[in-house]
Amino acid sequence: MKLMKKDIHPQFYKNATIKDNSSGETFSIGSTVENMTVEISSLTHPFYTGKQRIVDTDNLVEKFQKKMQKVNISVVANKKLKKVARRTSSVDKIEKTENLTLKDMLKQLK
Numbered sequence: 001m002k003l004m005k006k007d008i009h010p011q012f013y014k015n016a017t018i019k020d021n022s023s024g025e026t027f028s029i030g031s032t033v034e035n036m037t038v039e040i041s042s043l044t045h046p047f048y049t050g051k052q053r054i055v056d057t058d059n060l061v062e063k064f065q066k067k068m069q070k071v072n073i074s075v076v077a078n079k080k081l082k083k084v085a086r087r088t089s090s091v092d093k094i095e096k097t098e099n100l101t102l103k104d105m106l107k108q109l110k
Contacts (some may be wrong), residue, residue, distance in 0.1 A: 009031040011032065012030065012031075013030065013031055013033070013034045014030050015028045015030075016029055016030065016031035016032075016033060016034050016035050016036065017034070017036070018031070018036070018037075018038060018041065019036070019037045020043055020044060020068040021038065021040075021042045022039060022040050022041075023041075023043055025090065028045075094099075
């Protein structure tokens with residue numbers, strides 16, 4: 001009969017405290033870690049609560065909003081218009097010429 005090895009299992013704490021940073025609540029469960037801090041738990045996770053909530057620990061949403069404020073919308077719109085104009089002009093050139101092979105049409109696009 002083989003016996004289990006002694007002193008290989010971690011210590012188990014019946015009343016380990018878990019702190020949820022997103023809500024600030026603390027609760028107790030059984031764990032091998034005596035004190036633990038988590039960013040989100042089942043108390044605040046949208047899957048369990050049914051409520052959508054943004055947890056932004058690195059201020060990524062704020063950084064994105066600042067970046068979008070700096071972007072000049074008219075510059076972006078002008079770039080898109082130029083791109084569309086280039087495409088239509090190359091297609092118009094191909095349509096004006098007659099009796100071209102596919103190879104000739106592809107050369108004109110370059």
